[in-house]
Amino acid sequence: xxxxxxxxxxxxxxxxxxxxxxxxxxxxxxxxxxxxxxxxxxxxxxxxxxxxxxxxxxxxxxxxxxxxxxxxxxxxxxxxxxxxxxxxxxxxxxxxxxxxxxxxxxxxxxxxxxxxxxxxxxxxxxxxxxxxxxxxxxxxxxxxxxxxxxxxxxxxxxxxxxxxxxxxxxxxxxxxxxxxxxxxx
Amino acid sequence: xxxxxxxxxxxxxxxxxxxxxxxxxxxxxxxxxxxxxxxxxxxxxxxxxxxxxxxxxxxxxxxxxxxxxxxxxxxxxxxxxxxxxxxxxxxxxxxxxxxxxxxxxxxxxxxxxxxxxxxxxxxxxxxxxxxxxxxxxxxxxxxxxxxxxxxxxxxxxxxxxxxxxxxxxxxxxxxxxxxxxxxxxxxxxxxxxxxxxxxxxxxxxxxxxxxxxxxxxxxxxxxxxxxxxxxxxxxxxxxxxxxxxxxxxxxxxxxxxxxxxxxxxxxxxxxxxxxxxxx
Numbered sequence: 016x017x018x019x020x021x022x023x024x025x026x027x028x029x030x031x032x033x034x035x036x037x038x039x040x041x042x043x044x045x046x047x048x049x050x051x052x053x054x055x056x057x058x059x060x061x062x063x064x065x066x067x068x069x070x071x072x073x074x075x076x077x078x079x080x081x082x083x084x085x086x087x088x089x090x091x092x093x094x095x096x097x098x099x100x101x102x103x104x105x106x107x108x109x110x111x112x113x114x115x116x117x118x119x120x121x122x123x124x125x126x127x128x129x130x131x132x133x134x135x136x137x138x139x140x141x142x143x144x145x146x147x148x149x150x151x152x153x154x155x156x157x158x159x160x161x162x163x164x165x166x167x168x169x170x171x172x173x174x175x176x177x178x179x180x181x182x183x184x185x186x187x188x189x190x191x192x193x194x195x196x197x198x199x200x
Numbered sequence: 201x202x203x204x205x206x207x208x209x210x211x212x213x214x215x216x217x218x219x220x221x222x223x224x225x226x227x228x229x230x231x232x233x234x235x236x237x238x239x240x241x242x243x244x245x246x247x248x249x250x251x252x253x254x255x256x257x258x259x260x261x262x263x264x265x266x267x268x269x270x271x272x273x274x275x276x277x278x279x280x281x282x283x284x285x286x287x288x289x290x291x292x293x294x295x296x297x298x299x300x301x302x303x304x305x306x307x308x309x310x311x312x313x314x315x316x317x318x319x320x321x322x323x324x325x326x327x328x329x330x331x332x333x334x335x336x337x338x339x340x341x342x343x344x345x346x347x348x349x350x351x352x353x354x355x356x357x358x359x360x361x362x363x364x365x366x367x368x369x370x371x372x373x374x375x376x377x378x379x380x381x382x383x384x385x386x387x388x389x390x391x392x393x394x395x396x397x398x399x400x401x402x403x404x405x406x407x408x409x410x411x412x413x414x415x416x417x418x419x420x421x422x423x424x425x426x427x428x429x430x431x432x433x434x435x436x437x438x439x440x441x442x443x444x445x446x447x448x449x450x451x452x453x454x455x456x457x458x459x460x461x462x463x464x465x466x467x468x469x470x471x472x473x474x475x476x477x478x479x
Contacts (some may be wrong), residue, residue: 016344052316082267082307091305092258092267097347118381119347119438141438142347142382143471145267147254160278165267165307166319179243179440193441197241197434199283 021175023075024198026114026136034136034180035086036187042138046077046117048070048095048169053160054104057168059105068159068168075115080165081155089153090171094145095119098137100169102126114145117178121190132188137176139189151176201336208479209284213296213325216341216475217272218304221264222254222450225270227409228472231447235384235437244442251470266471269306270343272297272325272351279334293339294323307344328400340407342474344361347383348467352402354395357461366463367426368390373465374430374446379439382469384447386410386429389465393454398454398464405450406468414451416434423449 022030024044032078034040038108047112049057057067078098098118105116106129119142122130131138133165140148151173181189223348229252236248258265274293278284286292301308301322308322332338353373356366370389377385389403408423426449436442461479 028224037447054325080267080307080309081262082269083305085263085305091307092264096268099380103259106457113270119382121378121439129475132280139438139440140377141250141254142379143266144250146257146261146263147250148259149263164320166318190439190441193241193243193436194434194439195441197432197436197441197443199432 020198024075026075027073030135031134031136032184034183036180036183036189036192038180040138040178040180042075043176044172045160046075046173046176047169048077048079048171050078050080050166051100052163052166054101056160058104058107061111067111068119069170073111073114074112074197076087076113076119076161077171078116090149090152092145093149093152095142095186098122102136106133107125108137122182122186127182127186127188130182131184134184136180136184137182139177140176148177176194201281203285204285204337204479206287206289207283209289209292209337210296210299212339212477212479213274213293213341214300214303216339217300217306218479219298219344220225220341220343220473220475221269221304222258222262224258224265224471224473226468229255231410235444235447239437239442239444241436241440241442243440244437244444247437247440257471264306265287265305266345266376268309268345268347269301270345270473271310272322273342273344273403274327275323275340275407276327276329277332277343278329278334280331281335282337285457289329289449290327293325293327297321297323312318316353336478338476338478340402340474340476342407345471348385348468348469349376353467354399354462354464355397357463359461361461363422365461367422367429369463370416370426371429374467376432377467378435382471383435383439383445383466384437386444386471386472387426387446387449388468389449389463390438390452390454391461391463392456393462395462395464398462399466401452401454402464402466404474405452406466407474408450410472411448414455419451419453423451426451
């Protein structure tokens, strides 16, 4: 396995350009959470020419809807949700400065192309390892759309959040690379 | 005739909503350990280790193993000599789900299909009831996450396609599902019946201990062959490449109409959760 790369958000274009599919990363700093319903609202705001509820420049969006926090904890369990449901919205957010997405599962070819064009990367975290992942989340606050419950937009401060680069800005795809290596015809 | 007060059902469902989501079955953990031993990919091994650690944290701290605490699917086997008193069965189950998800700090994931407005208490449950012999009631709570649920398919094959068409479809379904349903997965499939019968049988097959073969030798052999074919695709844990995409294939069969060959495939993520109780 490759060396572990430490990243701090927001991500600069130089840092994004240096990442390669297969790189193991540990992310620290702020992540913004959004899934299906929140993405629809964010893109609706852009369509109306209105500002987003958080600064998207260099931002990393984590596709997650955490379980409720038990008393005395900052967050419940919080693993990634499947990313393809956000494919329809991803390019609009890249156009306005989003630099990273964290989820699980393959992205559509047009999203991979948009990542090359707008210089953004897609990371995967381990789907279903939600109790373990929660340990790297240090604080959480709702930023927008509280009515959406688990789907609200939250600002999460994370420390050494474990992820792997799936798609880099060269258009490489770790899922494809990994599977080809182990396929038995 | 034996009387069972539905308040017992509510209490059992509430308790199982929590235990199913926090306490992963030993059969699944053993399947992870087997996967860790047989996996060739370093990334795949690291994923198995993380999943074992995740299951331990969830059990010890009583937190959900996955943030998606699922649709509450409840299988009921109701003895025909049992008499439920004190209210309706469905209402009692839904009350159990409401209490269990609230008290257990579990995520409420159920919404209107069009407005997407959340029902805010994870109800209604999907209740699948079978009337059986005896005077007891058996309840199985099987919360099912949305990510793997989205990979389910029901298809009506042509009878001339036979076993080959059935097996090809299941393998292809896994290939298309890829990294989406949180592999390592358990593949449940059922052939025959009607479309809705096949879907229920496939879902129910996921309740078997992971890798327990079908008692029908022909189906058991197909399960083994399917497991090999699926894992030879090389998708591996999380779809990142490796030997263990599927932990097991569970196949069921039921007689069908002379004109049909129904097939249902229900893929379950590695958080294969279910708890049961007999009252």
